[in-house]
Amino acid sequence: MKKTALFILVSAVLLVPFSLAAFTTERELFSEAESRYHSKSYTVAIELYDEFIRTFPLSDLVPDAQYRKAVCLFRLQRYEAAKALFEAVEKRYRTTRYIDYVPFWKGVILYELGDYYGSVNNLDLFLETKSEQELTPQALLYKTLSEVSLEYFPEAKKTMYELIRVKGMHALTPYEIVLNSYILLKTEDPGMLIRFQDDSDFESLPEMWKEKALLYRGEALWSLGEIDRSQEVYNQLLDAEPRIASTSYRRLYIIAQQNNDFSEMEWILLRAEEKLAGSPAILKDLWLRTGIESFKRGEFDLAEYFLSKVWNLRKPEDAPEAVPMYLAQIMLDRGDTDSAREVLEEYTALTGREPPVVMLMLGNAYILQENFSEAVRVLELIIGKYPDSANAPEARYMLAYSQYRLGKLTPALENCEILIANGGDGFLREVIRLKALVLKKQGDIKNAARTLSGYVASYPQDSSAYVDLIKLLFLNNEYKEVVSLSAGFFNTNPGIEKDDPGAFLLLVYLRGLSRIALKQYNEAIESFDTIDPVKAADTGLSVILPYVDYYEGWAYYRLGDFRGAVLRFLDFLSSYPTHEFAARVLYMSAWCYYSLGDFKKAQVQFSRVARGKDTALEEEDHEKLILEDLGTGDLSLQDLSFRDKALFLEGKSHANLNDLPEAMAVFKRLFEDNPGSPFADDALFEYAGILAQKGEVDLAAGKYYELWGSYRSSSLAEEALYKRGELFFNNKLYSK
Template sequence: MKLKIPFFSRSLFVILFLANTSLYAQNWDRDLFFNAEARFKVGNISLALKQFDELLEKWPDSPYNGDARYYRAVILYRMGNNQEAYQAFEVIEKRYHFSRYIHYIPFWKALIDYDAKNYVRALQLLSNLDLNKLDDETQQQALLYKGKAALALDNTDLALKAFECLNAERFRKSLRVETEGTLLVYLSEMYGRLGKYDEQIKLWESLPAEGLNPEIRESLALRTAEAYLVQGKIDKGTVLLDMLSVSSNREIAIKALQYLLRFEQRQGHDDKVASIIVRSENLLRSDPKALAMFWFQVGSSTFYEGKLDLAKSYFLRVLAIAENENVTQDVPIYLAEISWRQGDKKQAMQILSDAIPRLNDKKALLLSRLQWYALQQEDWHDAIRFGEQALIHAEKEGREDISALVRAYSSYALYREHEYTQALLILGTDPIPPGPKELSLRLQSRLFQKTGQVVSALDSYNALIQQNPFNPEIQIERMSLLFEKSQYDQVIASSKEIEGKFDVAKITSPYRFGFLYMKGVSLAITSSTAAVYSAAAEVLIKALENGPPGDIAFPWALYYKGWSLYRASRFIEAAETFEQFARQYPDHPQTYPAAYLGAWSYARQGLYEKSAILAQRAAAFAGASDPLAKARARYLEGVVRSFTSDWTGALKALDLAASFASPLAVRALFEKGNVYYRMGKIQEADTVFATVQRNYSQEPQAEEAAYRRGELYYEAKQWREALERFTQYRQTYIRGNKVDGALYFSASIQRELSQIDSAILLWERLIREYQRSTYRLPAMIALEKAYWMKQDWENALRVGTNAIVEFGDAAKSAGLEDDVATLRYLLVGMNEKAARLQVKLIKQQGVTSMAGRKTALELARYYIVESSQREAGLALVDQVLAYVGEDPGSAAEAHFLKGEYYALLEAWEKSTDAYLDAINLAIRLKAGETRQDLIPEALFKAVRNSQRLGKTESAKRLVETLKKQYGTSPWAKQADLLMEASR
């Protein structure tokens, strides 16, 4: 019977079938990937590569493609196809972000960069790795290569940090044997180099007893033994060395014996030294060359410890062992260096010269040493000669390194002989010249500079800086090139860059001085503000602290220090610096300006005596060839001497300044007139100014002198003589610069001579014709006062109002605002005193203020006592009384004035009551809150009123109170007289 399948069931069956078919298809790429991965992990990378390529070709959309490409890139790297591997890793980074190994890509790229010696890029990649996303082994390798890359870049701190971090992992997880060995070697070497003996010992004591390569263990043991000895752990150190001295590795054994030998020599243990020598000889007995090498190594190491005599004895033993052998050049080189360091330079060169005939083949190094010694003695000729010989032998021996060194030294000798073109010819213009890399490039840069090839010199220094980014001296030399070409802005930019990278205090002294000098001078030359000048001065102060006084730039540094201080308005420091400069460098081209500016600086601080002395010295420094400089110095001397009342010296200096044919002659003569004026010799001053006016009529000072003649007599209050000269000035210089001043002072003189109308005419003319004159406001003020004197209120009001409109606050502060307000009252017929008090009262906001109430009382007194407007006074009194709670002192005075008011009306009762109210209020006040004699005066006037009313008893009681309380008051005496007169 055939089974029927419903339609929906058949559809489900088809779907399941198709799904299973798809899954079955996907299993092929998965199986191929895992199979290739397995091959990779067991080390069959060739077959693994083939299978990964097959996967990528057949299934380009497989989800395993990212990981497959990763494995493929790693295989390419391991097979040495670094460039192809690098490109493959970059493809994964760009297109396969979801690969399981995406975080490993920077690690492998860093390894490739490291292999290509791109240490900077390698270190950057390794430093940015997220180690937490890597497996343990890759983490370890990343730390290892990070340390190696940092070490290659001389970044010792970072290298040590990476290695120590990896070493910490060694205690937490086991390292691969190769990784552990490499780490221990690097770490131990760094500890030894940096003198980290504690860390060296800890590293050694942390090593496992088994499993470490014997060669590595013995190498570490040798360094640890040295650390033990340095730290004073002698037993541990010597035990290690004894153990190593019998090593099967003869090189290790020899080094151990060398360490032991040096140690026992330092300890002075002659018996142990002899024993070690015997052991060394026994070890090397069968090999004289090896024994000689042993003594040579001991001698060289002892040499580097600074024990020259002991080293010499070892080298002589080498010569004794090799007596019948061909002598190598190394031993005489060491012996010569020992003599050199001991001060016998002639012997050093003789040792090398004597050794040359005994050398059958290799002589290049020895001859290069002779060249070096000649350079050290600045014997440039012999340095060139030895260099020529050394170069011949270096080429024969195939020693390109010595050849390059010798060429560099020869070029330097020629440079010092000022043979710049020949020196550059020997050194060459290649981007990488022969010889010590840094020295040769720097020399080449200098030679480019000396031969005028500025662009090449700058390019050369730029290349030097790129190759030596941690050498500040090279950057300072480049800075000097910019400085020589007056590129001061670039010098300042370079200085900032250097300070951002280096600690200037740690730069060697000559370069530190040069750096500070160039920076300070550049700041001084380009500055436009006092703050920058001050900063330049501080830099130059540091330069002078670090600079050799004999350096050609030292006086310039001192001069620009003074200049910067001067421009920063630090005048005392500037003057002292300039004075020091003039004293130390009398023949320097900047001595005159230094002395002159020093004199100015002293003058700016009021130290005129010092200023005069320095100005006199400046004139001496100027020389006969520069009359203007002499005149300038003498002129300054004359001016400052006059400030100390040294009239004789001032006149003499000014006469000298005027005697030179220079533009300063007229100024000196003019200043001579000022000196006579300050001496009080008006007529002599007038004569000098007249001479200026007559002999230098075309000079600006002629007009100034004519005007000054009027000022002389005006200030001496010789009015008629002053008026005559101001009038002469106005007639001679009709359109002169000071006609307005002459008008103003002429008018003022007319006022002093009581010629008010003439004064008014002159002031009116000044105001009308000279609208921008500085005398315009003073003239308006004076004119307003003149009209006031004539009681011409309308004109006075006109002038005052115009002045306020034109000059605003300046006119108001001169009192014109009050005058104008007062004039308005005067125009309506008010008394002047009342008008002024009324204006004052309004300004003080009436009786609402304390001051206003005082003024109101003063005005009320005027109305009540001095005028017929008594009711106006009474109104003011009542206004003040309204503030009795706030100002009882003024209220007491107000009651008193009310008493005065009623007394004048002969209303004696009301008057007496008002006086008594004043007394009662004043009694309760503190001292100073009202006038002192108010109570006795009020009592006296109350007594007088009582008598007028016939109240004799009341009058007697008041008198008794007055005498008892205020017996010393004049009012008490007057009261007595009043009572006697009434008897």
């Protein structure tokens, strides 16, 4: 019985090896913890370090125990706890002999936790101490990995170069060889990648690492344009693990495509789909990448084929936004806005997501369809949900444009001002132009012109902006500014006639009209003579040509050069017989003939006007026809009743030709058919005069009296009474 009790007691002691009873001194307990640490029994080591710290809290070895415990926590992948303890060591246990190693461990832990900035900073602190050569390669490796994770590839390249210097080329691990190959590929140094691999004897790498190294080698050769050599590498990788094989199939497909080898393309695609059938995600990625690369090469049909394969497999949880984006862009480029909109709408409905880049493209599709209300809804959503996204400024610009098109001018202007206040956010030129349009539509021509004036001062080579500015100045009746600004623009842009003939012709035209308004008729003729009809037609400005003829004729007329005027008017009538100005030009040509004393031709032209349809237009209609929405202001054109005045002048032409019967018939028709005409009293006066000339005294006297009675307010009324008395006196009819 005593033996049994003794056995139990001994067993109990043996089964509790870590109790204080097992160690009589702090050195023995610490040594046992260290032994467990070095044998990688980290859980047991942590228990022993904790027991040591509890038992000997004042020991000089406590800082070392805390440090070792933190390392054990790291080895057990308890990264947060390890990080917290290393930070405590830095602050409270700095007497540990391992204090210089703490930044190393913190750098490694922060890498594992995804804090790559913190990792780099701590590893730099460690490397600066140069206290532990054994840990230096690991520190350089983890620093490289953090820099790669941050996509700081040039920095990673330098760190990796230092690692190679420290370890030596032939001491690099397969992982480090592959890592450096990747970095050299990302830093676009394919030549160095090839040389590095050749120096590192990558052919002897284990198969798993060799496949990755070969893939990077193939990509380097591809970027160097050594297609045949890259093709050899890719052919070696067709049976590699799926992700590597996928890239190889994709590259080989592109090579076959570039060679127009359709049978090879089909074979590669079939083999790839067979190889990757067990990895649907990788196969879908192959289609996606091939589609995107085809898009970037301009092979839009192929791009749509591959992207559609991915799209047709879509599921809410794994629908990549790149697919609807590229598909929609292909559809938009070919003008199929309905399909583009449907793809984007389906994506948002399918996934329940509204990423700003997708919504921006959807907004663009609505704009192209002129569905500005929906565009506003989508674009406001982007700005509301993603105000800090890279797409927000473009969304705001598109929103302002949509609001402008809807006539919501106040919010459109507010959005323009927000963008301008932020420096335009990459859209400054477009925003300023839009702001000017909004102000113009609000009727604030002065501020619209001021806005564009500031713009052209910053972008003097933008000819379309100069055209818009000059249009605004023209609208605002600032004709001197139009002439001055256009002249300055031509001086600073001497090649504009060749570089932008449309802008050149329109500016010359506006300058000519402004000179008409300023009564600078010779200069106006000079401007209009510069306009080449063929070039105007080629640039879509045929609409201005009738007005060029008309106003140049008007300039000649105002100068008293009736011969030059009539030639230009006849050109107009020959080229544009059905134009809205035809009646006006016909009348002007008749008047020029009349002024030249060519009464026969004047009579013919006046007769055509008088017997044709009265197409006289209000001045504002002329302006709209001339420049669509510009307006010309008062160009000294009177609002005439062409038909009545033409009829009157036709009669005068007959009278001047001594064709009195025809003259009388014309005058009579005018005052009898249209007694309310402003020319009826003139016609009646001329009619009475011809009767008097023919000796028909009583009839003539009667018509003079009729004029006085019917048109008392006429300037000819008193003249008619005088003529009537004179007629009686000359014929000795004194009693009358």
